[in-house]
Amino acid sequence: MLFSQAEIGNVIDRQLARAKDAVAKIRPNDLLNGDDGALAQTVIETYRIHVPLLDLEAKEATHEEIDYDLRKEPRGTYFISDYSRPYPVKGTRVELTVPFNGDAGLFHVRPSTWSLSPPWGTISENCLVLIHEAKTVNPEQIEKGFNSTLGEISASLDNLRQSAESFAKELESLVKTEIQRRKQKLREESEALGRLSMPIRRKGDAPATYRVPIARRPVPVATQVVKSRTTTNDPKPIFPDDEYSHILSIFSNMVSVMEQSPKAFAHMGEEDLRTHFLVQLNAQYQGNATGETFNYSGKTDILLRIKGKNIFVAECKFWSGEKAFLDTLDQLLGYLQWRDNKAAILLFNRNKSFSEVLAKIIETVPKHSNFVSGGDRVGETNFRYRFKQKQDAERNVTLTVMAFDVPAKI
Numbered sequence: 001m002l003f004s005q006a007e008i009g010n011v012i013d014r015q016l017a018r019a020k021d022a023v024a025k026i027r028p029n030d031l032l033n034g035d036d037g038a039l040a041q042t043v044i045e046t047y048r049i050h051v052p053l054l055d056l057e058a059k060e061a062t063h064e065e066i067d068y069d070l071r072k073e074p075r076g077t078y079f080i081s082d083y084s085r086p087y088p089v090k091g092t093r094v095e096l097t098v099p100f101n102g103d104a105g106l107f108h109v110r111p112s113t114w115s116l117s118p119p120w121g122t123i124s125e126n127c128l129v130l131i132h133e134a135k136t137v138n139p140e141q142i143e144k145g146f147n148s149t150l151g152e153i154s155a156s157l158d159n160l161r162q163s164a165e166s167f168a169k170e171l172e173s174l175v176k177t178e179i180q181r182r183k184q185k186l187r188e189e190s191e192a193l194g195r196l197s198m199p200i201r202r203k204g205d206a207p208a209t210y211r212v213p214i215a216r217r218p219v220p221v222a223t224q225v226v227k228s229r230t231t232t233n234d235p236k237p238i239f240p241d242d243e244y245s246h247i248l249s250i251f252s253n254m255v256s257v258m259e260q261s262p263k264a265f266a267h268m269g270e271e272d273l274r275t276h277f278l279v280q281l282n283a284q285y286q287g288n289a290t291g292e293t294f295n296y297s298g299k300t301d302i303l304l305r306i307k308g309k310n311i312f313v314a315e316c317k318f319w320s321g322e323k324a325f326l327d328t329l330d331q332l333l334g335y336l337q338w339r340d341n342k343a344a345i346l347l348f349n350r351n352k353s354f355s356e357v358l359a360k361i362i363e364t365v366p367k368h369s370n371f372v373s374g375g376d377r378v379g380e381t382n383f384r385y386r387f388k389q390k391q392d393a394e395r396n397v398t399l400t401v402m403a404f405d406v407p408a409k410i
Contacts, residue, residue: 001118001119001120002107002108002118002119002120002121002153002156003107003108003109003110003111003114003118003119003153003156004108004110004118005108005109005110006108006109006110007109007110008109008110008111008112008160008163009112011049011109012049012163012167012170015047015049015167015171016047016167016170016171016174018047019043019044019046019047019171019174019175019178020174020175020178022043022046022047022275023043023175023178023179023182024178024182025272025275026039026179026182026275026279027276028186030276030279031179031182031183031186032183032186032187034279035282036176036179036180036183038279038282039179039279039282040172040175040176040179041282042275042278042279042282043175043275044168044171044172044175046275046278047171048164048168048171049103049106049160049163049164049167049168050101050102050103050106050164051102051103051106051157051160051161051164052100052101052102052103052104052106052107052128052157053100053101053102053157054098054099054100054128054150054153054154054157055098055099055100055101056098056150058098058099059096059097059098059099060096060097061094061095061096061097061146062094062095062097063092063093063094063095063137064092064093065090065091065092065093066090066091066092066093066133067088067089067090067091068088068089068090068091068092068133068134068135069086069087069088070087070088070089070135071083071086071087072133073135089135090135091133091134091135091136092133092134092135092136092137093131093132093133094131094132094133094142095129095130095131096129096130096131096132096146097124097127097128097129098127098128098129098130098150099126099127099128100126100127100128101126104123104125104126106157106160107121107123107128107153109160111156111159111160111163112159112162112163113159114156114159115152118152118156119149119152119153119156120149121149121153128153130146130149130150132145132146244312244342244398245378247281247304247312247344248344248378248379248382248400248402250277250280250281251277251280251344251346251402252379252382252402253280254276254277254280255404255406258404258406265406268406270316270317270318270348273316273346273348273406274302274316277302277316277346278302281302281304302314302315302316302346311342312342312343312344313332313335313336313340313342313343313344314343314344314345314346315328315331315332315335315343315344315345315346316345316346316348317345317346317347317348318347318348318349318350319347319348319349319350319352319357319403322360322363322364325347325360325361325364326364326367326368328345328347329345329365329368329370329387329399330368332345332399333370333387333389333390333397334390336389336390336397338389338391338392338395340389340397341395341396341397341398342397342398343397343398343399343400344399344400344401344402345399345400345401345402346402346404347361347401347402347403347404348403348404348405348406349403349404349405349406350406354381354403354405357403358381358403361383361401361403362375362383365383365385365401368387370387370388370389370390371385371387371388372385372386372387372388372396373385373386374386378400379402381402381403381404381405382400382401382402382403383400383401383403384398384399384400385398385399385400385401386398386399387399
């Protein structure tokens with residue numbers, strides 16, 4: 001049963017609370033020295049609600065023969081003496097699959113206006129699946145039933161979309177207000193401490209300032225005509241190699257800050273660490289980097305999108321062994337669309353022998369079924385590879401594994 005679990009009002013309240021908490025967790029130096037717009041955009045995009053949009057033009061149906069239970073038919077249609085046991089006959093099962101873009105979880109959120117008998121359906125990856133089972137095939141009845149259900153689902157999504165649009169304005173106002181409030185508080189505290197007569201010594205483990213550039217970096221994106229099995233003249237966006245290297249250098253610089261101030265990052269999880277990388281990335285790429293963004297078959301940790309096209313995709317993970325690392329490679333490749341050609345994995349090591357982890361990375365990557373070539377070091381702890389895309393073996397992806405040591409105990 002769709003649209004029947006959490007209420008949209010509760011979802012909005014939770015997202016606002018999480019966004020406010022995210023602002024509170026931004027490091028003071030990043031807050032005081034960073035670009036307000038980029039900081040706000042990072043938090044806003046992380047907690048924005050992306051209501052699914054059905055691609056009705058791409059829907060398709062499949063059918064198969066099944067064992068159909070006559071008890072599903074209206075009472076009186078067939079003589080059934082005992083409803084406590086099944087009455088199987090040969091029947092037909094028709095599945096209608098409709099792709100969508102957006103957050104799949106919202107199919108289970110109750111909109112502000114809802115029905116006492118909500119529609120039924122199944123969510124499989126990035127597709128909505130509707131099912132019709134019957135003893136005999138009746139095309140008119142099947143089509144009428146599917147269209148009716150799709151109409152109910154579309155109406156509920158439109159209702160959610162209205163709530164999401166109102167929420168987006170509230171979210172933007174909240175985040176910008178919270179950023180200004182925190183900055184003002186930090187400045188006032190700094191001024192108050194400056195009036196103390198006693199000398200003030202900065203703590204040795206206080207985070208070092210990492211000032212982001214004031215001038216935002218222009219992003220040159222070229223197009224190139226390529227050939228594949230599915231298309232012959234399809235222009236794809238090309239992210240220049242020097243820009244790709246620049247993004248990786250931003251990540252490396254951020255890790256330098258972590259290494260200089262290990263206590264400040266010792267107990268951070270993946271989400272908090274990812275936020276720090278997004279802040280630096282957005283400062284230079286005009287707020288186009290987002291976190292936990294739906295892309296193809298899931299939500300990727302870091303997504304840089306220019307003019308509506310994906311340019312760079314990254315996943316953040318803690319090292320937890322060979323199998324988990326191969327799963328991460330598989331997860332990232334599953335997120336990539338056909339046009340995605342630049343990606344990275346930010347791999348954090350915590351309280352394990354870093355040299356052993358680096359050796360294990362080199363040993364493990366070629367074991368993945370989509371591995372093509374590579375393994376060259378592009379930094380002391382960075383490795384560059386080429387992988388085949390999951391959905392098109394003729395398309396390769398440049399993937400850099402960046403390993404960082406972030407100990408939990410100093």
